[in-house]
Amino acid sequence: MDIAIEVLKKVEWAWKSYLARKKINENEARLPRYKGDDFICVIPKSCYSCKGNTVIVALSQVLKNHMKKRFNIDVSSLILENNVFPETENIAHVELHAPLSGACRVDLLYRKNEEPVRPDNERYLAIDLGIRNPVTMCSPSTDEVLILGREWLECSQYFAKQIARYQILDKNKDDGRRFNSKKVAWLYEKRNNKIKEILNIVTRYIVSYALDNSINTVIVGNLNGIRINNDKGKRINQMIHSFPYDRFYKMLGYKLKMMGVQLVMIDESFTSQCSPYSKAIDKEHAEKERRIKRGLYQDHSGANFNADAVGAWNIYRKYVLQKGGFVDYQDLSMLSHPKVIHFPVIPGKC
Numbered sequence: 001m002d003i004a005i006e007v008l009k010k011v012e013w014a015w016k017s018y019l020a021r022k023k024i025n026e027n028e029a030r031l032p033r034y035k036g037d038d039f040i041c042v043i044p045k046s047c048y049s050c051k052g053n054t055v056i057v058a059l060s061q062v063l064k065n066h067m068k069k070r071f072n073i074d075v076s077s078l079i080l081e082n083n084v085f086p087e088t089e090n091i092a093h094v095e096l097h098a099p100l101s102g103a104c105r106v107d108l109l110y111r112k113n114e115e116p117v118r119p120d121n122e123r124y125l126a127i128d129l130g131i132r133n134p135v136t137m138c139s140p141s142t143d144e145v146l147i148l149g150r151e152w153l154e155c156s157q158y159f160a161k162q163i164a165r166y167q168i169l170d171k172n173k174d175d176g177r178r179f180n181s182k183k184v185a186w187l188y189e190k191r192n193n194k195i196k197e198i199l200n201i202v203t204r205y206i207v208s209y210a211l212d213n214s215i216n217t218v219i220v221g222n223l224n225g226i227r228i229n230n231d232k233g234k235r236i237n238q239m240i241h242s243f244p245y246d247r248f249y250k251m252l253g254y255k256l257k258m259m260g261v262q263l264v265m266i267d268e269s270f271t272s273q274c275s276p277y278s279k280a281i282d283k284e285h286a287e288k289e290r291r292i293k294r295g296l297y298q299d300h301s302g303a304n305f306n307a308d309a310v311g312a313w314n315i316y317r318k319y320v321l322q323k324g325g326f327v328d329y330q331d332l333s334m335l336s337h338p339k340v341i342h343f344p345v346i347p348g349k350c
Contacts, residue, residue, distance in 0.1 A: 006042035006093070043094040050089070055080040055108065057094055071099045080106060115260030118216040122325070125210055126316035127220045128271065129245060130308050132295065135202055136338065138312035140328065142213050145309045145338035149202045152195060152243070159191035195244060201343050203252045210261050218256055219319045220249070221268025221311070264319060271314035272307055275299050276332055281318045309335040 014032035022029035041063070048057040057078040059067070067073045078096075090110040097105040123141040130136065134149035166184045210218055223245045249265070256263045273286035277299065292298050297307040313335055317327050 041096040118260045128311035133308045136308040222265040272311040305335040
């Protein structure tokens, strides 16, 4: 009964999300596919027991019959070794994913107490989100501009090509089946896991950087709704639609919250089009023609800046000016040569 309640909660969430999207843009709204193979079964705390570092999940007769008939998996219970944390009572619930390629993924979700919010010490970290440079960080207090997450674009493009390749092979099958191969499903799963791993590494780095430099406020440009009525060509559209902005916000938000660091999201309109020395960041001071090349911004004085670094700097300025604070313009050379951080710990594509 408890599992059925959790299933109904997911169905309700799916329909609420669909109706909210339909109000914004009816053409982009799609009916929820909560009955598909990727549906997640949520098992509440009342349906499993913990012994030491082991979690034992007893499956209901209905669920056992379904797994045996649909996926040819005949088990009466799941025995999971929990090596993440010793306190098994912190586990909120267990998520059981549909089997893929003979393997069934099980996630343990746990609760952690939040730290009290740290006071504003006027040390800020501004973040501009993009495509070729997914995350550009600007920290005036440390005079640094860092670019993170370039591995995402390489990973996304690689899997997009592989998925398209196998979809074409499926389309040319004699029996007429399309986009239904196990290889395509495996590639989608692999891509999602890789991107999730990259986002986890990037957001952990941002939180560590903020803590190491005593930064209590992180400012991020809000890109919600950027995909609506925004046609930039086939190639750019594919990259815009594939970058998981909302997932990035959620991952960064809960990690910062656990450390007591405040996350502020502001409108980033015209931040990449205004000069870093402009009096205000609005349509009146925007000069789109100053972006003479992709990724290059040239000021009136002839100085060249990285366009994404200018966007991050202007996000910082916009927040401080809205608060009535003071912005120091003495040295902006950090905007010309940002440092690119690579993460070699990310394993290969396949």
